[in-house]
Amino acid sequence: MSESSKTFKDVIEEYSVPCLCETNEIFSGMDLSKFSPNGLKSLLKDKDLKWRVGERTTNDLQWESSCPTRIATVSQILEWNGITNCEDPTPVQKESQSILAACCQRHYWCYADYMYMKDVFRCREDYVNASLPWKELGFTDKAGVDGTMWVGTAGAHTLCHFDTYGYNIVVQISGSKRWILFPPSETDSLYPTRIPYEESSVFSEVNIRNPNLTQHPKFRSASACTVVLRAGDILYVPRHWWHYVENLELSVSINLWCDTELDAEERLRESVTRLVIGSMVPSITNWNKSWVTPSEDIDSVACVEKSLEYLNNSLRSLSTVTENSPSPCTNEQQIFHRNGLPISINPQCLRPFVEAEACDTMPAEKKRKRSEQGSVTRRDFLKCLTHPKVITLIANEIRDVVASMNDTECESEM
Known part of the structure; x- marks a missing residue:
């Protein structure tokens, strides 16, 4: 295959490490702001979504089963997220506090995660497919509604895990999000567990943001890539790479899971x-x-x-x-051309993750x-x-x- 005929999918699959594309040109000509918080407010109107609510003031692991869920609209979440004085909210903000049973975003976070686009935008599939033309990037078996949406306030996070199937393409629509990624070679250092059980997810027992090195001593030597995604960025997460993900502010992202022959x-x-x-x-x-x-x-x-x-x-x-014979692998920067515009694909480097001040937190x-x-x-x-x-x-x-x-x-x- 000639270099000029390669699609984004062809190029990205040559990498064995996470890659970041800091550009809006991948979806050139498409207005992804329609999926921003305000765009979703307009698109979804009074549609109820399920939000997981967690605490920002705790250092403990917050497993999904331990977080309460609330039903609210995007509009109600935006009202709640705008509270500056939780003791003196407006009447509309007070209603959102009641719905979420949470005072404000300084103390709590809300996360509508794992939302399948086909479910969120039921009866608007054509609109979503036109807005997210995955086929133009080489994902010929994928449509816009095959993606998954994640909407959350600052502090909302996904605990460290890896997906057993395929690889992941993430588009940051708005806001910013920190990804901490560990290679498959660090699996032992991350103390894998299938409890709690979820098909296709292997969790880590390590509290990534507040590691207990007495309980998990192998984690001290772990290396990771840390990436901050901002609006317009695209991240490639290779197969079996561990990742911990945290919103740095009100954020929306859309991801696409892609199958591989190894999934069998x-x-x-x-x-x-x-x-x-x-x-x-x-x-x-x-x-x-x-x-x-x-x-x-x-x-x-x-x-x-x-x-x-x-x-x-x-x-x-x-x-x-x-x-089949293995695909060629490269970990060098490449330039991919789309609509005549050069797009830089930047592989990310591994660095020791545990900082010097990390200490034993077990009494x-x-x-x-x-x-x-x-x-x-x-x-x-x-x-x-x-x-x-x-x-x-x-x-x-x-x-x-x-x-x-x-x-x-x-x-x-x-």
Whole structure:
């Protein structure tokens, strides 16, 4: 393929590290401000959205299941976000305080995350598709409504995790957002966990903004890329890169998850993970809802027959995958031309993440209790069973068993 015929997708897939495009020219001629907070206020009018509410005054991890959710319109969020004196709000602002059960954005944050564009803009698919022409960038199987929208106030964040499927393209529509990205090689340093369980998400136990180095000593040596996205920027997040994301101000972004040929392997591992967790549910009398994210239906997860169906479907999909030679990789800056305009694609560099002042945050009393306790809980046991290394071993064993069964069947037919 000649350099001049390459699409943005072709170029970006050559990278094995995150890349930043600081430009508005990728979507040249398109008015993305229609998806800004004020644009959404006009587009969505009185449409209710689900907002997760968290505290800005705590250093604790705020898992999704521990955050209350409220129903509010974009207009009500904008009113609330504009409160300068939480003790003397206007009548409209006071109403927004009541709806969110939160005094103001200095103490709380609100996040409408994981919103599928096709759901948010139902009956306006043509409008969204014309506004976000992914096909023109080489994503020929993607339309504008295939993206996901994230709207949040300052402090709203997504805990550190990696997505098991594909890679990620992020467009910052308005405001600014900090991304802290760790390579797959840092997985052990990030203490991966599948509790809480969410399909296709592997979480880190580390509190990225306030790490406890006594509890997670390996994190001290972790290296990361830190990127601040501003309006018009595009970020490429490669497959299996960990990321912690935080709004620095009222912010809107849209992302696109893109499949890869390696996803067939991941579907098998995800099926195994779901089956292991689902098999445990019936044996636990007081199942803790915090062990799954709110997006998962616990009854569905506990349905072993359904999980076995997923498992066998993933095995069948694997049998049809053909191995291709790896794509060429570069970590050098490249210039991509769109509509005759040069666009710089800038790979990001890794640097040690934990700052010198990072310290042990565990009180001495808790240290003693922790060292004295030493007992394993059901949660601990389940975390070990679903650790990515263990899941990979199980998935490989399943493949070997199935291959052996197939060989036996072939021999019996001869």
